[in-house]
Amino acid sequence: MTKNYNWKKIDGGVCAAKGFKANGLNCGLNPNKEKNDLGLVVSEVACDTAAVYTTNKVKGAPILVTKANLEKSGQKSKAIIVNSKNANTCNFDGVEKAQKMCQMASDELSKAGYDVKQEEVIVASTGVIGQILPMEPIANSMSALVAGLSYDGNDRATNAIMTTDTVPKQYAVRFTLGGVECTMGGMAKGSGMIHPNMATTLNFVTTDAAIDAGLLQKALSEIVKVTYNCLSVDGDTSTNDTLTVMANGLAGNHKIETENEDYEIFKAALYEILMNLTKMLAKDGEGASKMLECTCAGAPDLDTAIIVAKSVIRSPLFKCAMFGEDANWGRILCAIGYAEAEFDIDKVDVDLASDKGTIPVCRNGSGVEFSEEFAKEVLGADEIYIHINLNQGNQEAKAWGCDLTYEYVKINGDYRS
């Protein structure tokens, strides 16, 4: 995934690619009228679509409905309807209401000339679990939501999916397939209940590249494994995790139907989007003051590298130490030690790094002397990099997370009110 393939970062998000419009508004689910709570994305033409969802046994009703829709439509979609403030999960009438949201979006979009079938709508919800979703606010705002769709509506849609997020998360890149310029962009929300397994939180990616739905799913699954699934804010796997990629083909490239060079370029672009959104989610984890990136190199296989990197990123004690800017590397070794993988702990090296410099803290599983003063300086940075080398192979993976702070406890001690 390190090969560049000449993608270029550009501004924007879900509207960066050709033929995608978006909108977002406050429909009244959120009493704060300054905050959008209902979002809509539409493509002018049907999209090949891939999706991954939470592995939690408790699945939000919107996930069940989206899955059924994509099955019925043969992995084709044209629109996304999404609300925040209420997860529509663990409610007896959840599925019915998620279907109703698709139907209302389909009706209103079709009236406006977009011609969207109900099963071409992706539906998602995020917020409190186990509270009945009121439909009136959504029904009453649907025509305004459609009327306000525009090619620069991505900021409004991104605002609509935010919950405890403090910053919007969007990323877009431009790349070339067979001489044809293509674009891909995405938006994501965080920022707690994050310990992905398959996908995390709500994430929507759009592209104008043409790609077969099966290959799109394959690329997505492969890249989610090394991006979103390597993110942990608190170890809690959400009930509503959804990540979709819609490819409408309007760029006009020769459709990707085999695992050729174009497929590799497409995957590199998708990696760039998902990896950067993952980092944004980590940086804006609930209460976070620091982004943590842990690299595990020298692993005998990719899974071991992922398991070790995630084990460190998940450790509450390590996360607290980073909040305290304390080079308490013993907690890193401890978390490496309880990672469920097979390797020799006595070969392990660990460095701590930031833009202030690098401190070797452990060689061959034992401590090495370092300057506490310099360590304090290095750990004073906003982004901390933990480099682990198992020294027993050549596979490498990264995991992302954030420190554990007073603010996390504060936010989650009183979330529902």
Place this chain on the structure above:
Amino acid sequence: MTKNYNWKKIDGGVCAAKGFKANGLNCGLNPNKEKNDLGLVVSEVACDTAAVYTTNKVKGAPILVTKANLEKSGQKSKAIIVNSKNANTCNFDGVEKAQKMCQMASDELSKAGYDVKQEEVIVASTGVIGQILPMEPIANSMSALVAGLSYDGNDRATNAIMTTDTVPKQYAVRFTLGGVECTMGGMAKGSGMIHPNMATTLNFVTTDAAIDAGLLQKALSEIVKVTYNCLSVDGDTSTNDTLTVMANGLAGNHKIETENEDYEIFKAALYEILMNLTKMLAKDGEGASKMLECTCAGAPDLDTAIIVAKSVIRSPLFKCAMFGEDANWGRILCAIGYAEAEFDIDKVDVDLASDKGTIPVCRNGSGVEFSEEFAKEVLGADEIYIHINLNQGNQEAKAWGCDLTYEYVKINGDYRS
């Protein structure tokens, strides 16, 4: 484990059983002279001994030495030497120094007439990982430590193993085997880096009952699974977890050598000690303001019950909600849903309870209405009970933990200093 077998709680800890003396003092590892940091327990005669240790790949040097000693002595022990403030883990000279501690204890005890071989010494350390253990303070205090041994020294020894614990943890019971009165008592330390796997933290149990070492190990392993291994403060499995049980036989009961009625009574007493120490550890988890006990009933098998109960107890979001006294039961369902076991989530019932009353919050996987006012009252208590019924079997297990508070973050943001 619910059968009573007529054990009776008594005062005391590791000195409650016949023939055990203890002591503890400040040798200078801890700059706070009011706090003991070196402890010693001795039995007048050799004990059949069982032990369980951390499953972390990073194992404290004292664990390696204790294991080797018990192998060499044929599971016999006579003394425990233990220090706090420094874990003697991830140090290049750790094993050598742990052996030295055993040797010094053996020499000094033998000089005083206790006749303890080096391999009959159990050694344990707790504190910061990766700092070189200074031996001088220990060497200089060994003769005073032995001189001060007494039949009521359990409080001093218990104080010596405390780290961030705010209260000492001891428990003792009296029970009868074949008409002979026997006693068992233990001490434990918490209170962070607690997510046991095999055993947790440092725990020492002594008894004057006579029991074969193999059966003692079998009883210990079985009971640890449903007590210590069902405790989680923060999801971090320590590198130094050690739990030992020493049985010196001085009560004079007919030695337990088969799985007879006496064995069941002995196990019930051991369960009572370990379960109560587990609850004390949960209650005094780092920064805890509330003890949480989660019961999972109606499970198809014991492992499922344990996995589900532990998943809830471990969830940082649920722990924060309990700190905030918020009946955010969706987080309980979420944690049940990501538990790695097979069951039907749509049959699950959940109640929240305390000494103020019980609130049903979920039936058949969906929310039920409840009074927020009453919920606030129930969750205002110091001990919160979460009752889960999977309604798909008759197995049951409990797990224990505590809420996640500002204080946890504070303690762990600056532990080393």
